[in-house]
Amino acid sequence: TDIDWGAFARALAPVEVINTPVLVKKRSRDFFWYSPILNAELKSCFGDLVARPRTPDEMRHVLAVAYAHDAPVVLRGGGTGNYGQAVPVNGGLIIETTAMNRVIEVGDGFVRAEAGALMADINAALIPQGREMAMFPSTQDIATVGGFVAGGSAGIGSVANGALRDPGNIIALKVQSLDATPREHLFEGVDTLHIHHAWGINGVITEVSLRTVPTRDWVGCMATFDRYEDAYAAGHALARDEAIACKLVSTADARICAYFPRLDGHIRKDRHLLVSLLPQEDVAAFRALITQEGGHVDLTLTEDERIEAKLPHVFDFSYNHTTLQVLKADRKATYQQVGCPAPPDPRAIARLRPQLGDDVWMHHEFARVGGQIVTFDLPIIWFSGRARLDQINAIYEDNGFPVHDAHTWRVEGGGLKTADYRHLAWKKRLDPKGLLNSAKSAAWDSVKHLSAAEIEALETAQ
Ligand code: FAD
Missing domain, CATH: 3.30.70.260 (ACT domain)
Known part of the structure; x- marks a missing residue:
């Protein structure tokens, strides 16, 4: 990119930035190295700068600056994904969410937390109240709840409570747009599936409400x-x-x-x-x-x-x-x-x-x-x-056992075998310049000139 990253970093103030090359490189990786194929393809992809907003307002500011500079953006929680979801294939800005980590509310049957909260911390807040997350990955000590909703699918608890996408497991998501003036959208119930497992290509999750269940010994x-x-x-x-x-x-x-x-x-x-x-x-x-x-x-x-x-x-x-x-x-x-x-x-x-x-x-x-x-x-x-x-x-x-390839870094290649046009329609609405992790969708290039309604119609036709 031909962005002046020094000027970009100054425009981000007072948001914390990380620009030491070795630290930016570290934050450009995830657990893609489980795959020798992904390792060869992704090991030389690095971002240019890291921003670490602490509040939703700081996040809005970061997104507005990225929009003004046409900067490619990749969201990053704990960076524990296995398919290079969080790797900035086109370089650009990495937004690390781990400073937005408050557990906001432990309610009746649900927990509401900022996207960068670690799942182990959420469970630690729930257990004294006799509750726990309905499911969580074994990476809970370093993985964020926003990363789990954006990049994960199931985990410990799923044998009882189903996958994340099953009704009632994701209750609500607050999502910011990457716009001149970033807006906040609330997705509730089944509408959360417009954002879930989209790998952060179509909006920035700032807050998550998930189902909780009684904890046991x-x-x-x-x-x-x-x-x-x-x-x-x-x-x-x-x-x-x-x-x-x-x-x-x-x-x-x-x-x-x-x-x-x-x-x-x-x-x-x-x-x-x-x-x-x-x-x-x-x-x-x-x-x-x-x-x-x-x-x-x-x-x-x-x-x-x-x-x-x-x-x-x-x-x-x-x-x-x-x-x-x-x-x-x-x-x-x-x-x-x-x-x-x-x-x-x-x-x-x-x-x-x-x-x-x-x-x-x-x-x-x-x-x-x-x-x-x-x-x-x-x-x-x-x-x-x-x-x-x-x-x-x-x-x-x-033998009738379908393979969901773990050796691809395109969102349509693994669990989702075909393009999810609802995801892409929301990308058009919330990320009109197509700056959010766009390389990860093979289908985006072929639909980005269409309107959101036209993209959505492709889902029905599919
Ligand atoms: P990251 O890797 O940082 O991000 C994941 C994706 O979400 C990226 O595309 C990123 O851009 C996007 N993203 C992150 N934050 C946001 C945000 N706020 N808004 C929008 N997009 C965002 N996964 C499972 O589902 N179940 C498992 O049981 C499981 N077990 C695992 C075990 C091991 C040992 C490892 C290495 C991985 C495992 N995973 C599992 C994959 C991964 O750990 C989980 O999906 C994890 O929850 C990801 O969280 P993270 O914070 O590390 O996300």
């Missing part, structure tokens, strides 16, 4: 099985058992567990693992279920016992933390995101495993979608090139 549980399909079957039985109020159910292939050194001596070696979080009063029922499913209960730990034993949270072995445990030891590992046909069928998993080969190790998460239990696979893949990855994807898809 959670017990971290681990069980092991001789066969992977038995762990998977037990996971399904556990997730759908109405008498056991789990908030997490995950299974991991025994070969993955060899990369969990902190569990040495706590779980049986060379066995397939099931991890879960469930209330203290349901532990006896959990034990009975595992025995009935042919497994072995290795560990049940209350939070106090876990701290005493110096063990990690069970959720450090779930979702993308599982991948991280392997990556810590060997950077040749990567992963993929694969949907599984519903209802979960252990026989289909048993048929698929040998077809995949020794370089693909399954790991399943259980979640509730529309009231039904579904699973998705986040396998460890030993990366040996794009051609083999394509082959692995094809094996999954030929």
Whole structure:
């Protein structure tokens, strides 16, 4: 860009700016390096300047300055996304939200917080009042609630409470436009989906209201099985058992567990693992279920016992933390995101495993979608090139397991397989110059000359 960044920084005053090149570079990255493909494509993309507004008014000022200078803008919370969502592919301004971090209101069944609040801090504010977030990612110590709503989809709690997009989970969002005079819009109920999972391309979230649920005395549980399909079957039985109020159910292939050194001596070696979080009063029922499913209960730990034993949270072995445990030891590992046909069928998993080969190790998460239990696979893949990855994807898809590619930095490439024209119509309304993270949408260039109503009509036609 041919922007005078010195003048730009001065125009931002009194907003805090970061312009030390090494610090700007650090804030230009996220967890895209989980993918060797994304790593090659994104590792040299850096922003020019970072702004750190503290209040909605400061945010408005930053956006007005960006508009006046035609500066590309990328929002950044904790920078824990896995697809380069927060990488400034076109350079420009990075707006870090972490100084806008107040928990504003703990209400009846909801919490309202500024977008830059860390999810661990929100949970810490809720737990003394007997509540907790309905779901949160295992990155809660460094990830923001605004980043979760803009870039995430589900997490710990989703086996009970569904995905973020399910009705009632996102209650309201306050969103600022990137305009000459930035305006604030309130999206409520299903309208929040116009902004959710849009990767910050169509508005700047300043405040989030999310559903909360009663907190419980959670017990971290681990069980092991001789066969992977038995762990998977037990996971399904556990997730759908109405008498056991789990908030997490995950299974991991025994070969993955060899990369969990902190569990040495706590779980049986060379066995397939099931991890879960469930209330203290349901532990006896959990034990009975595992025995009935042919497994072995290795560990049940209350939070106090876990701290005493110096063990990690069970959720450090779930979702993308599982991948991280392997990556810590060997950077040749990567992963993929694969949907599984519903209802979960252990026989289909048993048929698929040998077809995949020794370089693909399954790991399943259980979640509730529309009231039904579904699973998705986040396998460890030993990366040996794009051609083999394509082959692995094809094996999954030929067996009826849809791949939601984790190795693309376009919003339409992963979870959303086609363009979301409602997202793009709102981009036209709230970001008329197309400055917000525009490189991330492959479809934007082909619709940006249309009116918002014309873009929206494409959604109906699709
Ligand atoms: P960032 O990475 O900073 O941003 C994410 C996206 O949101 C970017 O496109 C950014 O531009 C945009 N954005 C950020 N703030 C705003 C704002 N205020 N307004 C508009 N746009 C904004 N994800 C899950 O959904 N579930 C999981 O269980 C999960 N587990 C994970 C485990 C590991 C180990 C890792 C590395 C990642 C995991 N993720 C998971 C992905 C990621 O951690 C979460 O989505 C997280 O909530 C992102 O928050 P963040 O603050 O780091 O967002």
